[in-house]
Amino acid sequence: MIIKKGDMMVEKIKTGISGLDQILKGGLRKNSSILITGAPGTGKTIMALQFIYYGAKKYNENGIFIATEESLSDLRANAKNFNMDFESMEKKGKIFLVEKPLTTLKGGIASITGLLDLIKKKNIKRVALDSLIFFEYLYPRHDGNTIEFRRQVMMFIQKMKKAGVTFLVSSERKVTDLDRLEYEMMDFVFEGFIILSRVRKGSYFERILTVAKIRGQDHSLDVYPITIDNKGLRILYDQVPFSLVEKEEEKQEFK
Numbered sequence: 001m002i003i004k005k006g007d008m009m010v011e012k013i014k015t016g017i018s019g020l021d022q023i024l025k026g027g028l029r030k031n032s033s034i035l036i037t038g039a040p041g042t043g044k045t046i047m048a049l050q051f052i053y054y055g056a057k058k059y060n061e062n063g064i065f066i067a068t069e070e071s072l073s074d075l076r077a078n079a080k081n082f083n084m085d086f087e088s089m090e091k092k093g094k095i096f097l098v099e100k101p102l103t104t105l106k107g108g109i110a111s112i113t114g115l116l117d118l119i120k121k122k123n124i125k126r127v128a129l130d131s132l133i134f135f136e137y138l139y140p141r142h143d144g145n146t147i148e149f150r151r152q153v154m155m156f157i158q159k160m161k162k163a164g165v166t167f168l169v170s171s172e173r174k175v176t177d178l179d180r181l182e183y184e185m186m187d188f189v190f191e192g193f194i195i196l197s198r199v200r201k202g203s204y205f206e207r208i209l210t211v212a213k214i215r216g217q218d219h220s221l222d223v224y225p226i227t228i229d230n231k232g233l234r235i236l237y238d239q240v241p242f243s244l245v246e247k248e249e250e251k252q253e254f255k
């Protein structure tokens, strides 16, 4: 789909993540780089899996999923719980699961030539990296390597851009209050930045998503509830999180 935006033609792709394309007003800009951040258990891996799986299955865009934290067999089993049959797509040569155990990353960035070859040979259009810890291990930020870390991530993003893929990366971060979110360096390196979080209301946690920014693309800034069940992760793009609604009401009462 091509959407005219000023003088610029923006070609968008469907993410394959239910509800997200509505929030993004048609989908993600093709060939962009997106960071999904949130605490453990907020749904980052499921989103990344859906991006790759439905990208290949529904939109005919071949994909590579790079796992650093879970074994490939765990991922396949996990995906099956959400009704995604990775194995059949792998057999068709439409999806490639790549394992990058942290202990074998010694080759550093040089070792991505294999990845670039695969992208070319298999006509890959989407790459998901789960997660940014891949780079943190190579260039630990807390060892005074911040600049090198940033440089390497930027180089990787540039390589993905040049290779013509849309690139989604997950990263772990505790988000407790969306109003007081502190922006990290990484948020500026990527073109898009999506936050997953949980909001507590009494003894209940509600899952939420917000699109913090997408460079060069119009999108909604609202906060949306999300659900995870055996069909996967869905963003309820036409609903307002009840936890936030009640917060607003409380504020008004005390005016």
Ligand SMILES: Nc1ncnc2c1ncn2[C@@H]1O[C@H](COP(=O)(O)OP(=O)(O)O)[C@@H](O)[C@H]1O
Binding pocket: 038, 039, 040, 041, 042, 043, 044, 045, 046, 047, 081, 228, 229, 230
């Ligand atoms: N079958 C299921 N039904 C509902 N929720 C599930 C199911 N399987 C896993 N979950 C939830 O999904 C979350 C894990 O998502 P995941 O994408 O692995 O998180 P992250 O990668 O952000 O750590 C957990 O919070 C878990 O409660």
Ligand SMILES: [Mg+2]
Binding pocket: 044, 045, 069, 130
């Ligand atoms: Mg994960």
